[in-house]
Amino acid sequence: MASGGSGSEGDASTTLLTYKVVKGCAILAASAAAIWLGSEVWDRSCERYAGTGRKGSQWVRKNLRYKPGSTTEYLSKVLKQHSDSRKKRRPRIVYMDGCFDMMHYGHANALRQARACGDYLIVGVVSDEEILKNKGPPVFSEEERITMVKAVKWVDEVITGVPYEVTEEFMRMLFKKHKIDYIIHGDDPCLLPDGRDAYELAKKAGRYMEIKRTEGVSSTDIVGRMLLCSHQVSPFKRSKRHLKTKSMDKIEHDFSLGGSDDECEDEEYARGSEPSTPRAQTKLSNFMPTSRRLIQFANDVSKADKDSVVIYIDGAFDMFHPGHAKILKAAKELGDYLIVGVHDDDVVSKSRGRHYPIMSLHERSLSVLACRYVDEIIMGAPQQITSELLTTFNISIVAHGTVYESAAEDGQYALAIENGIFVEIESESDLSTREIVRRIVSNKDSFEAKFARKSKSEAEYYKQKTYVIEQ
Numbered sequence: 001m002a003s004g005g006s007g008s009e010g011d012a013s014t015t016l017l018t019y020k021v022v023k024g025c026a027i028l029a030a031s032a033a034a035i036w037l038g039s040e041v042w043d044r045s046c047e048r049y050a051g052t053g054r055k056g057s058q059w060v061r062k063n064l065r066y067k068p069g070s071t072t073e074y075l076s077k078v079l080k081q082h083s084d085s086r087k088k089r090r091p092r093i094v095y096m097d098g099c100f101d102m103m104h105y106g107h108a109n110a111l112r113q114a115r116a117c118g119d120y121l122i123v124g125v126v127s128d129e130e131i132l133k134n135k136g137p138p139v140f141s142e143e144e145r146i147t148m149v150k151a152v153k154w155v156d157e158v159i160t161g162v163p164y165e166v167t168e169e170f171m172r173m174l175f176k177k178h179k180i181d182y183i184i185h186g187d188d189p190c191l192l193p194d195g196r197d198a199y200e201l202a203k204k205a206g207r208y209m210e211i212k213r214t215e216g217v218s219s220t221d222i223v224g225r226m227l228l229c230s231h232q233v234s235p236f237k238r239s240k241r242h243l244k245t246k247s248m249d250k251i252e253h254d255f256s257l258g259g260s261d262d263e264c265e266d267e268e269y270a271r272g273s274e275p276s277t278p279r280a281q282t283k284l285s286n287f288m289p290t291s292r293r294l295i296q297f298a299n300d301v302s303k304a305d306k307d308s309v310v311i312y313i314d315g316a317f318d319m320f321h322p323g324h325a326k327i328l329k330a331a332k333e334l335g336d337y338l339i340v341g342v343h344d345d346d347v348v349s350k351s352r353g354r355h356y357p358i359m360s361l362h363e364r365s366l367s368v369l370a371c372r373y374v375d376e377i378i379m380g381a382p383q384q385i386t387s388e389l390l391t392t393f394n395i396s397i398v399a400h401g402t403v404y405e406s407a408a409e410d411g412q413y414a415l416a417i418e419n420g421i422f423v424e425i426e427s428e429s430d431l432s433t434r435e436i437v438r439r440i441v442s443n444k445d446s447f448e449a450k451f452a453r454k455s456k457s458e459a460e461y462y463k464q465k466t467y468v469i470e471q
Contacts, residue, residue, distance in 0.1 A: 091120050092182070093119070093178065094114055094184050095122045095180045095182070095183050096122075096183075096184045097166075098124075099131050100149050101219055103148040103321070104222060104320070105297075105366035106213075107152075108370035109366075109370075110213070122156065124160075125149055125158060125160050126164050127160070127162070128141065134193060137443060137446050139440065147322040151325035151373070159178070165196075166198060166202050171183070171202060175207075183202040183208050183209070184209045185199055185208070186214075187211065226437055304376075306394070310395050311339070311397045312341065312389075312390075312395045312399070313338070313400060314343065314378075314381050314400075315341070315343065316356075317367065318356060318433045320367035323401075323430070327425060327427055331399045332374075334397050334423060337376070342378065342379055342381055344380040351406035351407065351409075358433065384411065384412055385415050390419075396421060398413060398421055399423045400422075402427045
C-alpha cells in the first residue's frame with residue numbers, strides 16, 4: 001500500500017512539473033509575441049508619422065503646430081531618427097503600377113516620387129489585354145512599354161503582366177512574394193469601367209500611399225496634340241471620296257507641314273510644290289519648367305573625371321521611346337560618361353516640319369534626364385559639332401545611331417569624323433516619332449473616342465483638385 005501511494009505522489013509531482021514548464025513556455029511565448037507586436041505597431045506608427053524629409057516629421061508639422069525650439073521640434077527629430085534607424089534594419093519596399101503608354105516626363109516624375117517614398121521601388125507594367133479591356137488600345141506594345149520603364153533611373157525592379165485592378169489575390173502576392181510595404185498611386189482617380197476605384201482594396205488595407213500627379217502633361221494630352229494636328233491636315237472642304245483615298249504618306253506629309261483648310265493644297269502637293277498658305281505651328285504644351293524640377297531629375301548626376309571617356313550623342317529625342325532608350329544604352333557602353341545634346345525646338349521644326357517637335361525642349365530634356373544611362377544633358381545643343389563643344393566637355397567619342405529621324409545637316413559631324421572620334425552605332429530599333437504619329441492617325445477613331453472619355457475625367461480632376469505636397 002505504501003509503495004503504491006509513493007508511486008502516485010511521484011506521478012503527480014511529474015505532472016505538476018510538466019504543467020509548470022508548459023505554462024512557463026506559454027507565458028514566455030506570449031510575452032515575446034506581445035513585445036514583437038508592440039514593436040511592430042510602434043514601427044508602423046513611426047513610419048506613418050515620421051516622414052522622410054530632411055526637416056523631420058511632416059505629420060508633426062501639420063497637426064501639432066510645429067515651432068522651432070519647442071517640444072514639437074524635439075518630437076519631430078526623434079520620430080525622424082527612429083524612421084532612419086528602421087530603414088537601416090529593413091528597407092521599405094514600395095510598389096507602383098501603370099500602363100506607362102506614351103511614356104513621358106510625367107510618368108518619370110511619378111516614379112521618382114514613388115522611389116522617394118521608400119528604399120526600393122518595384123514597378124508593375126499592366127498587360128496589353130488589361131489595357132484594352134479597361135482603357136482602349138495602347139499605342140505601344142507591352143514589350144516596348146517594359147523597355148521604357150526599365151530605362152527609368154528610379155526603378156529598381158519590374159514585374160510584368162500585372163492586372164489593371166489591384167485585386168485581393170494580387171495584393172496578397174505583392175505582400176508575401178515581394179514583401180511590399182505600400183502601394184503608391186497619384187492623386188488623380190483611377191477608375192474601372194464600372195466606376196469602382198482600382199485601388200480600393202489597398203486603401204482599405206491601410207497599405208496605400210498617394211503622391212502628387214505631375215500637372216501639365218498626360219498621355220491623353222500628348223495624343224490630343226497629335227489628334228488636333230491630324231484634324232488640321234484633314235480639311236473640312238475636302239470631299240468624302242478624297243478623304244477615303246488619302247494615303248498615310250500624304251497624311252504624314254501634311255502633319256509635318258501643318259496642313260491647310262484650302263483644297264488647293266492637294267493640287268500643289270500633287271504637282272510636287274509646297275503649299276502656298278501654310279498653317280501656323282501648333283503648340284499645346286502646358287508645361288511650366290522650373291529650376292527645382294530640373295534639379296530633381298538631375299540629382300543623381302556625377303561629374304566626369306579628367307581621364308573619363310566622355311561620349312556625346314545628340315538629337316531631338318521627341319516623344320522619348322524605346323528606340324531612344326536602346327541607343328542611349330549602347331552609347332553609354334562605349335565609355336564612362338554620357339552627355340546628350342537635345343536640339344532646340346526651332347532646329348527640330350526646321351528639319352522635320354512645323355508640327356514637330358510634339359514635346360517642347362524642356363519636356364524632352366526631362367525625359368532624357370530620367371534615363372538611367374544618361375549622366376548629363378546640353379539643352380539647346382548646337383546642331384554642328386564644334387571644336388568648342390569637344391573641348392569644353394572633354395568629349396572622346398561622338399556617337400549616332402544608324403536610324404536618322406531627320407537628315408543630318410551638311411558637315412554636321414565633319415569635325416568628329418575628321419578627328420577620328422565619330423562612331424555610328426547599329427540601332428536595335430527602327431521606331432521613330434513619325435511612326436508613333438502614324439500609329440495614332442491610322443487608328444484615329446479609337447483614339448479620338450478614348451481621348452474624349454479621358455478629357456472629361458481630366459477636366460473634372462483639375463476642377464476638384466487641391467494642393468498636394470510633392471515628394
